[in-house]
Amino acid sequence: MKTKVFIDGHEGTTGLRIHERLSKRSDIELISIHEELRKDTAEIKECLAAADIAFLCLPDAAAIEAVSLAEGSKVRIIDTSTAHRTATGWTYGFPELSKEQYIQIAESSRVGNPGCHASGVISVIQPLRDIDLMPADYPVTAFSLTGYSGGGKKMIKQYEKGEKTEELLAPRQYGLGQKHKHLKEIVDICGLSQAPIFSPIVDDYYSGMEVTIPIFTKYLKGTPSFKDVWEVYAAHYENCPFVHVLPFGEDKGGFLAGNGKSGYDDMEIIVTGNDDRLVIHSIFDNLGKGASGAAIQNMNIMMGIDPATGLKLSK
Numbered sequence: 058m059k060t061k062v063f064i065d066g067h068e069g070t071t072g073l074r075i076h077e078r079l080s081k082r083s084d085i086e087l088i089s090i091h092e093e094l095r096k097d098t099a100e101i102k103e104c105l106a107a108a109d110i111a112f113l114c115l116p117d118a119a120a121i122e123a124v125s126l127a128e129g130s131k132v133r134i135i136d137t138s139t140a141h142r143t144a145t146g147w148t149y150g151f152p153e154l155s156k157e158q159y160i161q162i163a164e165s166s167r168v169g170n171p172g173c174h175a176s177g178v179i180s181v182i183q184p185l186r187d188i189d190l191m192p193a194d195y196p197v198t199a200f201s202l203t204g205y206s207g208g209g210k211k212m213i214k215q216y217e218k219g220e221k222t223e224e225l226l227a228p229r230q231y232g233l234g235q236k237h238k239h240l241k242e243i244v245d246i247c248g249l250s251q252a253p254i255f256s257p258i259v260d261d262y263y264s265g266m267e268v269t270i271p272i273f274t275k276y277l278k279g280t281p282s283f284k285d286v287w288e289v290y291a292a293h294y295e296n297c298p299f300v301h302v303l304p305f306g307e308d309k310g311g312f313l314a315g316n317g318k319s320g321y322d323d324m325e326i327i328v329t330g331n332d333d334r335l336v337i338h339s340i341f342d343n344l345g346k347g348a349s350g351a352a353i354q355n356m357n358i359m360m361g362i363d364p365a366t367g368l369k370l371s372k
């Protein structure tokens with residue numbers, strides 16, 4: 058029997074990518090909503106009730122409304138918005154956190170898909186926090202480079218329609234007030250006692266992210282070496298098909314491209330630097346492991362099938 062899936066917000070950037078991937082699958086029946094009625098609450102309620110699994114690819118307020126419309130139905134929800142990531146009763150959809158997390162996702166009926174920038178920061182910090190190598194009060198700082206599709210339809214239009222202003226041709230920093238919406242989930246999931254200093258940068262390319270975190274080894278427990286820290290990542294992600302740790306010392310010729318994983322659904326961790334000062338990089342697609350790919354990975358886990366089914370993983 059096919060699994061019935063509804064994508065609320067299927068015309069948006071994240072929803073469209075999920076739709077593209079799922080429409081090729083023979084084990085999924087996509088529930089479609091009439092174009093003119095796609096924001097009609099009665100129609101959405103009906104689609105949610107008919108589905109086994111629903112993806113919410115909506116702004117936060119609409120996602121909160123959709124969850125209330127699903128009340129009383131059996132539908133299992135994966136919300137790609139920020140609305141429920143740290144909410145009670147919801148499971149954080151980053152299965153690589155631990156075996157327990159994977160099992161919780163498999164059994165959950167409410168999964169909050171991680172934020173794109175947050176996925177990168179958590180993929181670097183949580184393995185160090187998990188074994189207490191990094192103390193909870195370590196002053197984490199992060200740069201996060203993203204393609205403009207990270208800003209959804211509105212930003213894509215800004216970059217692609219009409220004549221581009223000079224400033225859109227250059228990388229642009231934002232989140233300058235240090236109140237980025239992903240900070241809460243980063244602090245919660247990594248068990249940090251203070252928020253990181255987080256500097257996102259959007260640049261003139263469609264998709265792909267590179268999250269970069271500098272670390273002074275003397276402030277980690279026992280002052281581990283470059284190799285010791287690499288080994289922590291290699292061990293943590295050993296059995297994770299979606300997160301690859303590059304071999305020790307590998308740095309892709311010294312240039313790391315922010316769009317290096319564009320179009321793929323997995324993530325790469327690269328440890329660079331030396332025994333004193335490390336720079337750890339997480340490279341992935343904001344629409345892959347940062348959103349749609351991660352959402353489908355979570356759906357596959359909830360369905361009890363191979364998490365990589367129907368996804369595009371690099372070799």
Ligand SMILES: NC(=O)C1=CN([C@@H]2O[C@H](COP(=O)(O)OP(=O)(O)OC[C@H]3O[C@@H](n4cnc5c(N)ncnc54)[C@H](OP(=O)(O)O)[C@@H]3O)[C@@H](O)[C@H]2O)C=CC1
Pocket residue numbers: 065066067068069070071072095096097113114115116117119137138139171172173206207208209210211343344347348
């Ligand atoms: N883009 C990215 O890289 C990432 C996005 N996300 C999250 O995913 C969610 C979707 O983002 P994204 O796809 O980029 O955004 P988009 O703006 O590209 O798409 C959102 C879609 O939701 C539709 N929509 C808005 N309100 C309603 C409603 N009440 N009922 C039904 N549909 C509605 C919009 O309709 P219309 O077409 O008419 O505007 C649009 O098609 C957001 O919460 C975002 O934070 C998460 C990680 C990464």
Ligand SMILES: CC(=O)N[C@@H](CCC(=O)OP(=O)(O)O)C(=O)O
Pocket residue numbers: 137138139171172173174203204205206207208212238239257259
């Ligand atoms: C370029 C850009 O604006 N990116 C968005 C992140 C994408 C997004 O909306 O993501 P989440 O749902 O994961 O929060 C931002 O920094 O707010």
